[in-house]
């Protein structure tokens with residue numbers, strides 16, 4: 308599993324440099340091999356990303372899900388299973404994310420954003436990631452899974468440590484923190500077995516109630532699914548909120564426009580989700596030799612579907628590096644495509660739109676006071692954004 312390298316993964320990055328690299332790759336070598344992080348193909352064009360994600364018979368999810376490869380022991384459905392094995396687990400969570408359910412979450416999300424944002428704005432300055440965006444998605448997750456405050460706090464701590472270990476590529480720590488998340492998931496399952504809740508209201512009780520051909524789902528797979536659900540929705544909103552803040556600080560005219568016209572928030576959010584797509588390293592593995600983007604991918608080769616790049620592909624988005632609110636319907640890959648497309652997207656959009664609206668209603672200006680600290684693969688976005696906030 309090695310090829311002549313087409314590019315080198317940079318040791319250090321800033322907020323803009325990944326976009327410059329991906330633009331260069333889209334022009335020169337849209338499917339590009341790198342030796343770093345175990346060796347992988349970076350798939351950078353929108354069309355190729357969609358092909359890899361929809362042709363799951365050729366590109367399986369059962370081997371490696373992110374670049375760099377995180378070697379943990381168990382497969383976690385639904386993301387780690389190809390169809391049809393993924394479907395019962397996916398349906399179990401989808402049920403809680405229908406448009407009617409999301410509508411019901413609105414007042415709660417609004418209050419949750421206000422509680423955390425007002426506290427941060429009152430400080431007058433600080434790191435929006437540490438003081439706000441690390442905390443908010445976990446509060447939402449805790450409510451979504453009806454966690455008790457002790458488990459919610461533990462997930463907040465362990466989730467943050469897991470994220471840090473991933474950023475630093477400290478794989479021993481990563482395994483240890485992953486085990487700690489498994490332990491929380493196992494406790495939650497035991498609790499729901501002992502104290503069953505209404506499966507129509509409680510996602511864990513619903514997973515336990517699923518029957519396929521009359522059989523309950525296997526215990527180890529339920530555990531894996533819950534472990535995945537507990538983390539998957541936390542990381543992207545954390546870095547993405549940091550990216551939104553950097554954009555507003557760099558473009559006070561866009562901030563002012565949203566303050567003046569809160570009705571533009573939904574379309575502005577879509578444009579920001581396009582420009583600063585938080586995932587670049589979700590992965591698939593080729594089952595057999597196949598041609599893609601002029602390259603021969605060998606059986607067993609991992610491919611990273613670089614969403615962060617596909618959303619700036621000039622073939623699909625004219626003036627791709629420019630913030631424009633007149634694009635109309637857009638074909639974003641921010642939330643993936645195909646059988647694993649993010650079921651949490653409506654909830655994520657609700658949380659992020661509420662954040663963008665309240666941030667631009669409650670502040671007149673954001674000023675960056677330090678260079679942001681950046682995440683690494685498999686994410687894109689800042690880990691810290693120090694700001695001075697001018698309240699309205």
Ligand code: HEM
Nearest residue numbers: 385386397539540543544589641642643647649650651655
């Ligand atoms: C900005 C926020 C988010 C982004 C950008 C995002 C993005 C993604 C992407 C790209 C995938 C597909 C990965 C792949 O095909 O390999 C995915 C899967 C998934 N996401 Fe999200 N996500 C976000 C928030 C959330 C939230 C809030 C939840 C929970 C409610 C969630 C739950 C999931 C689950 C369960 C999967 C696996 C789905 C499956 O395999 O069928 N995500 N997400």
